Structure formats: structure tokens, C-alpha cells
Amino acid sequence: MAVSVRIPTILRTYTGGDSEVSAEGSTLAEVLDDLDARFAGIKGRVVDEDGKLRRFVNVYVGNDDVRFLDDLATPTPEGTQISVIPAVAGGC
Amino acid sequence: MSAAVTEADQTTSTENTGPREGAFGNAVALACRECSHRVDLGPFYACPECFGPLEIAYEFPAITRAEIEAGPRNIWRYKALLPVPTDIEASPNTEPGFTRLLEAKNLAAELGLARLWVKDDSTNPTNSFKDRVVACALSAARELDAKVFACPSTGNLANAVAAAGARAGIKTVVFIPSNLEQPKQVNSAIFTESLVAVDGNYDDVNKLASEIAGEEEGWAFVNVNVRPYYAEGSKTLGYEIAEQLGWRLPDQIVIPVASGSQLTKVDKAFQELIKLGLVEDKPYRIFGAQAEGCGPVATAFKAGTDAIRPVKPDTIAKSLAIGNPADGIYVLDIARRTGGAVEEVTDDEVRAGIVLLARTEGIFTETAGGTTVAVTRKLVETGQLDPELETVVINTGHGLKTLDAISGQVGAAATIAPTYESFKATGIA
Numbered sequence: 001m002a003v004s005v006r007i008p009t010i011l012r013t014y015t016g017g018d019s020e021v022s023a024e025g026s027t028l029a030e031v032l033d034d035l036d037a038r039f040a041g042i043k044g045r046v047v048d049e050d051g052k053l054r055r056f057v058n059v060y061v062g063n064d065d066v067r068f069l070d071d072l073a074t075p076t077p078e079g080t081q082i083s084v085i086p087a088v089a090g091g092c
Numbered sequence: 093m094s095a096a097v098t099e100a101d102q103t104t105s106t107e108n109t110g111p112r113e114g115a116f117g118n119a120v121a122l123a124c125r126e127c128s129h130r131v132d133l134g135p136f137y138a139c140p141e142c143f144g145p146l147e148i149a150y151e152f153p154a155i156t157r158a159e160i161e162a163g164p165r166n167i168w169r170y171k172a173l174l175p176v177p178t179d180i181e182a183s184p185n186t187e188p189g190f191t192r193l194l195e196a197k198n199l200a201a202e203l204g205l206a207r208l209w210v211k212d213d214s215t216n217p218t219n220s221f222k223d224r225v226v227a228c229a230l231s232a233a234r235e236l237d238a239k240v241f242a243c244p245s246t247g248n249l250a251n252a253v254a255a256a257g258a259r260a261g262i263k264t265v266v267f268i269p270s271n272l273e274q275p276k277q278v279n280s281a282i283f284t285e286s287l288v289a290v291d292g293n294y295d296d297v298n299k300l301a302s303e304i305a306g307e308e309e310g311w312a313f314v315n316v317n318v319r320p321y322y323a324e325g326s327k328t329l330g331y332e333i334a335e336q337l338g339w340r341l342p343d344q345i346v347i348p349v350a351s352g353s354q355l356t357k358v359d360k361a362f363q364e365l366i367k368l369g370l371v372e373d374k375p376y377r378i379f380g381a382q383a384e385g386c387g388p389v390a391t392a393f394k395a396g397t398d399a400i401r402p403v404k405p406d407t408i409a410k411s412l413a414i415g416n417p418a419d420g421i422y423v424l425d426i427a428r429r430t431g432g433a434v435e436e437v438t439d440d441e442v443r444a445g446i447v448l449l450a451r452t453e454g455i456f457t458e459t460a461g462g463t464t465v466a467v468t469r470k471l472v473e474t475g476q477l478d479p480e481l482e483t484v485v486i487n488t489g490h491g492l493k494t495l496d497a498i499s500g501q502v503g504a505a506a507t508i509a510p511t512y513e514s515f516k517a518t519g520i521a
């Protein structure tokens with residue numbers, strides 16, 4: 001399933017500067033694998049050695065933080081917008 | 093926004109693209125709090141290695157109490173310890189800080205504490221502690237040549253950004269959740285023509301701001317891309333408390349927690365004061381205060397876990413309503429390391445806390461302060477605060493901004509005819 005992924009500034013070195021790329025996969029985990037196949041190493045920035053989302057990254061499928069959904073198993077239907085955003089913003 | 097100074101910038105042209113010499117005072121780099129990776133000073137906030145938060149690293153010169161005491165009666169007395177240039181006073185700012193530290197004998201008696209102080213930050217220029225962080229962020233924005241000064245906010249930060257931007261003559265754009273308290277909306281809109289109300293909660297607004305920060309050139313989002321500089325402003329709360337206590341640290345301190353940035357920086361301030369020899373090293377305990385409707389850090393503290401599960405906020409303490417607190421895990425670390433705790437109270441307790449502080453000390457706090465006072469009461473009752481030790485609570489904002497939270501609770505005791513008999517009949521005399 002084709003989805004669109006928004007890339008944060010600090011990962012754009014992997015995507016040749018592109019802020020938005022497309023990827024395939026029916027779950028977030030599959031999408032990340034597909035991204036890694038195209039942009040080698042990018043997945044390791046988003047997930048840690050244990051394969052879990054890093055503490056300081058938020059991933060949204062549509063408008064929802066995947067921590068409220070099924071984490072890496074969150075379904076990513078055709079046309080979904082995925083956003084990867086550093087979690088350290090804030091202070092209110 | 094200009095990039096960090098690279099070697100090429102420094103060695104080549106006359107056309108200087110990086111920040112000027114001394115733009116960030118004694119700050120020398122940005123360092124990741126998670127993995128210690130270092131980055132040049134610039135508009136960067138997330139570690140390129142692990143996404144961890146970047147913090148300011150310093151090389152402080154020797155500094156004395158007398159030098160600090162000779163400074164202005166605002167946060168710039170501590171400028172040597174902040175990422176700001178030595179001529180910071182020359183640039184228009186709102187000059188926040190050096191707010192009163194009041195000994196609160198009535199409240200202490202009410203709570204059963206031996207000695208208690210309220211650090212009253214509701215008297216800052218826009219009536220919250222946010223003027224401190226914004227003053228530092230404004231300095232960074234200026235030194236980085238930003239064209240727009242912006243923030244996502246639960247209200248107080250937007251007020252502070254809009255006011256400071258007006259004084260500095262820089263365009264401001266502030267983003268808030270659309271259901272925010274009306275007085276906080278007016279307090280921003282009076283200073284800026286670009287108040288943007290977003291249909292969503294703070295976490296949605298924050299996400300939007302992060303996306304805009306990634307796309308728009310020349311925007312300084314105080315709590316996103318210049319966050320390392322911004323966050324340092326909260327250290328001044330810690331410095332002031334120590335100085336106002338006669339250059340010593342309190343035994344216990346209770347601090348409201350939303351993102352957790354303020355609590356984390358008060359601890360950083362205490363550690364720096366010890367390291368610089370400005371106060372004696374001693375144990376201190378730091379306590380965090382949250383409302384039950386948004387208490388992800390308190391929940392994790394009580395569960396004994398390191399991971400914080402985000403929540404969807406539902407509380408009258410809207411200024412503390414961050415469901416996914418960026419510095420939450422550091423709050424947990426600090427509370428545990430210092431023998432403190434993170435506690436939470438109901439909205440009714442928050443209201444009671446507001447009334448209690450007002451009726452014992454004549455200080456009208458907003459919901460965040462109500463939360464802090466109510467949590468302090470609960471900490472005493474549950475034996476987590478030691479009643480014999482000296483305690484400081486921070487009042488971070490003014491009650492006039494959250495009138496709705498309390499207006500149903502207080503009001504006229506009686507409505508009478510303008511006659512002495514009517515008054516007598518009330519039984520008040």
C-alpha cells in the first residue's frame with residue numbers, strides 16, 4: 001500500500017533533502033522496512049537496537065500518535081499520511 | 093535562519109553567515125542529553141544521532157556572588173550563566189525575573205509545615221514564569237537572525253512571546269488550542285495580530301508547530317527549534333530562589349509539571365550553583381505537581397516505570413495539559429535521584445488549592461499554582477514531604493488568566509439593600 005511519509009529535518013540527509021517521500025507497506029513496521037530499503041540506515045534512526053520506537057521520536061499515522069494506536073503494528077492504509085517528528089519540542 | 097558556524101564559514105569570506113562572536117555568551121556547544129553527541133551552536137534542537145534533546149553546554153569562567161548581586165534586578169543578573177551575549181541589556185526585552193520570594197507563614201501553618209516560601213512568578217511582565225524562557229529565546233532568535241518569533245502554547249507562553257516580540261519589533265505568530273481560556277487568548281491577541289487557534293489539544297498544536305518549523309525558513313519557534321536556549325531561562329528560577337534564601341538551596345521544592353522543562357532546569361540551576369561554589373553542596377528534594385486529568389508523569393512515577401504513556405488531557409489545569417511531555421523522563425529521574433516524588437490531584441483539589449493560597453497569603457494563582465499548592469498539601473498528608481524541612485513552592489502564573497476555573501466557587505457572600513439593617517441581617521458583622 002502506497003503511503004506518504006513526512007521526513008524531519010534531521011533525517012533529510014538520508015532522503016537527499018526531500019521532506020516528503022512515498023513508501024509501501026500495510027503496517028508502520030513494513031513502511032519503515034521499505035524506507036530503509038530505499039534510504040539505507042534511516043530505520044535505525046527511528047527505532048532502537050531492540051526494534052522499538054526511540055524515546056524521542058513521535059510517529060503519527062494520519063493525525064494520531066502511534067503510541068495511542070498499535071505502535072509499529074499500526075495499519076497504514078493506502079494513501080495514509082505518516083509523519084516522523086522529534087519529540088523534544090514542547091514547553092508550553 | 094542562518095546555519096551553524098562551520099569551519100568553512102570561519103576561514104573564508106568576509107560575508108559572515110554564522111552568529112556573531114559571543115552571541116551565546118559562555119555557551120560553547122549543544123550537547124545531546126541522551127548520547128552526549130555535540131553539535132555547533134545554532135537553531136538545532138534534536139540530536140542528529142538519536143533524536144534526544146540538545147542542551148546548552150558551557151565553559152563558565154569563575155564567577156562570584158558579588159558580581160551577580162551587582163547586576164540588574166532581573167534575570168540578566170545571571171547572564172554569565174545563560175546563552176546570551178554580555179551586552180544583552182542593550183536589546184529591548186521584557187526584563188522578567190527577580191520576582192518576590194515570600195515567606196508563607198499562614199499557608200505553612202495550614203499545611204503543617206515548619207517553614208515555607210512561595211516563589212511568586214505571577215508578577216512577571218505577562219504574569220507567568222514564561223517571560224523568563226522567552227527572554228532567552230528572543231536573544232537566540234535575534235542572534236540567529238530570525239524573521240519570525242513563534243510558539244505553540246497552552247496560553248502563557250503565547251502571552252510572553254507576543255509581548256516580547258512586540259517590544260523587540262519582531263513579527264510574532266502564536267498557536268494555541270482553540271478551547272483555551274478566553275483571558276489567555278486576549279492576552280496574546282492584544283500584543284500580536286497573528287494568534288492562530290487550532291482545533292485540537294496542545295499536543296496537536298505542538299505537532300503542527302514542529303512541522304512548520306521544518307518547512308519555514310527564518311522562523312524561531314521558541315520551544316521547538318530554539319528550545320535549547322529557551323529552556324535555559326527556567327534556570328533563573330533556581331538561581332533566584334538560592335540567592336533570595338541567602339545563597340543556599342532549599343531542602344524541598346514543589347514545581348508544576350507540563351512538559352517538565354522547568355523542573356529539569358531548576359535542578360540544572362542547583363547543580364551549577366554547587367559546581368561554581370556559589371552555594372554549599374547539600375541534599376535537596378524536587379517534587380513535581382500534576383493534575384489527574386493530565387498526569388502521565390505522576391502515573392509513571394507511582395508505577396515505578398521509566399516509560400511515560402501519553403494521555404489525552406482532560407483537566408481545568410490547561411496550562412499543564414501536555415499529554416506527551418518531552419522532559420517527562422528527566423522529571424522522573426530527578427524526582428527519584430533527589431528523593432522527591434511526582435504527585436497528582438483532582439480538579440476540585442486544584443480549585444481548593446487556588447482558594448487556599450489566596451486566603452492564606454493574598455496571592456491569586458492560576459490553575460497551575462492551584463495544582464502545586466494542592467499537591468503540596470497531599471505530599472504532606474501522605475508523608476512524602478518532610479514537615480520539618482524548609483520548603484519552597486513555585487507559583488508560576490496569575491489567577492486572573494483562569495478566572496473561569498474559580499468563578500463558580502467564590503462570589504458575593506450576600507446581596508443586600510444599601511441599608512445598615514440589611515447589612516446587620518447578613519450576620520457578617
Ligand SMILES: Cc1ncc(COP(=O)(O)O)c(C=O)c1O
Binds near residue numbers: 248249350351352353
Ligand atoms: C503557569 C504554568 N506553570 C507551569 C507550566 C509547566 O511548564 P513546563 O512545560 O516547563 O513543565 C506551564 C506551561 O505552560 C505554565 O503555563
